[in-house]
Amino acid sequence: MNQHRLRVRHSGAIAIIDLEGDLSHDSEGPLLGALRDPHVLPSSVVVLNFAGVGYINSAGISLLVSLVAEVIHTERTLLACCLSPHYRKIFQMVGLTEYIQVFETELDALRGTEPGKAR
Amino acid sequence: MPRFEPRVVQLSLPSEFGYEKVAMLSAGAIAENMGFSPARVQDLQTAVSEACLNAIEHAHRLRAGVKLVVTLRAGVEELQVNVVDRGGGSIPRGRRPHILEKVEGHEDSRGWGMFLIESLVDQVRVTTRRGGGKTLRLVLRLDGPRRSVYEQDSV
Numbered sequence: 001m002n003q004h005r006l007r008v009r010h011s012g013a014i015a016i017i018d019l020e021g022d023l024s025h026d027s028e029g030p031l032l033g034a035l036r037d038p039h040v041l042p043s044s045v046v047v048l049n050f051a052g053v054g055y056i057n058s059a060g061i062s063l064l065v066s067l068v069a070e071v072i073h074t075e076r077t078l079l080a081c082c083l084s085p086h087y088r089k090i091f092q093m094v095g096l097t098e099y100i101q102v103f104e105t106e107l108d109a110l111r112g113t114e115p116g117k118a119r
Numbered sequence: 120m121p122r123f124e125p126r127v128v129q130l131s132l133p134s135e136f137g138y139e140k141v142a143m144l145s146a147g148a149i150a151e152n153m154g155f156s157p158a159r160v161q162d163l164q165t166a167v168s169e170a171c172l173n174a175i176e177h178a179h180r181l182r183a184g185v186k187l188v189v190t191l192r193a194g195v196e197e198l199q200v201n202v203v204d205r206g207g208g209s210i211p212r213g214r215r216p217h218i219l220e221k222v223e224g225h226e227d228s229r230g231w232g233m234f235l236i237e238s239l240v241d242q243v244r245v246t247t248r249r250g251g252g253k254t255l256r257l258v259l260r261l262d263g264p265r266r267s268v269y270e271q272d273s274v
Contacts, residue, residue, distance in 0.1 A: 025136050055140065057168055058231040065221045065228040072222065086161040093238055094231060095218035 005052075008034055011110055015043035020052030023060030031063060035070055044076050047109045048100075051082035061094055068099040077101075081109040126193040131186045132171065134179035139171035142189040146200055149193050150259065162239040163198070163259050169232040170202040170255045178206025178253065197241075197260045205252040210245045212237075212269065237269055247273040 004027040007018040017034050034040060048067075071078045081103040083091065091097050103109035130145060132138040146167040150160045167189075174187040185205060192199040216234055220226040237243050242258035 055168075057139070057165075057172060058229070058235060059172075061231045062221075062228040065218065069222050069224060069228075084161075086158065086165070090165065090235070093235070094216070098218065099222065 004030060006030055006034055008037065008040055010039075010043070013043055014045045014047060014110060014113060015040045016047045016049055016106065018049045018052060021054075023050075023053055023056040023063065025057075025059040027060060028063050028066070031067065032070065035067060041074070045079065045113045046071065046076060047079045047081060047106065047113075049082050049106055050080060050084075050087070051106075053083075053087075056087055056090070061090070061096070064096055064100070068096070072099075077113070079103060079109045079112065081106045123195050125195075128191040128193075130189040130191075132175075132189060133183040134175045134181055134185045134187060135183040136172075136175065136181070139168045139175060142171045142200075142202070143168040145189075146191055146198070149191050150198055153193055153198055153261065155198070155259065155261065159259065163200070163257070166236045166239040166257050167200055167202070169236050170200070170257060173210060173232050173255065174202055174204035174206065177208060178204035180206070196262060197258050200257045200259075202255045202257075203252065204255075207251060209247060210253060210255060212271075237267055240267070242268045242270070244270040244272070246271075249273065 004021040004023060006020065009016045009018065035046065040046065068078060078100050080100050082105065083102055088102060091102060101112065103112055128145060128149065130142055132141055143164045147160050147164045150163050171187060171189065175181065179185040179187065188203040190201040210233060212233065216230055217226060221228045236257065240257045241260045244256040246254040
């Protein structure tokens, strides 16, 4: 219904993926594709910006688990920002916060990746 | 004093991804009207969405022509949501999934739905009908702190 869209930006060496719409069954191809994009692959840190996401269901959670597996496999770090309090709670409930550090704002996420502050 | 009659809304939805949001948004609007806090409204919405997705994907296997029926019953003290499917199989108890097993590829990355449902509402009841089909009832209560109760039966 509210199809998933995304956009990739860079801040220095950090790749930022702006997510928009629903994170659901049809998000897998675009999101995994973005993570494997030749412009994103060299970035050791990837920030998922959820500011434009209003709905995440269990398929979206599963997709994020796949993303975590992918970044571990490629020795990268996945961060998240701008999640609503509800989805932040869901991330904690399912254990995603053990693998994805969640920040309030994009700026916080970028600062969190400064040397000496990275997890 | 006149007896309060619960307000009942019924939805008949195609078994297609996306229609779970119709039930989710309706449940949210009713819960909001009943005075649930915004956080509890969102909890209910996620649980209703997952209950519908379970019917759409697993019971009806995405056959759009097969309808799931969602009944929202707003009482004085609680909101009941019944999601009725016509499919086979059972709804397994939503044990807490092991994310490590999933991340390492030892388990399917799916399988979060029932865990979320049971974690987010006060009561869950799964009723399996002998002739086929199931009812998944979710209850959200207005009073006090939330508690999670799971029940299962067949009729």
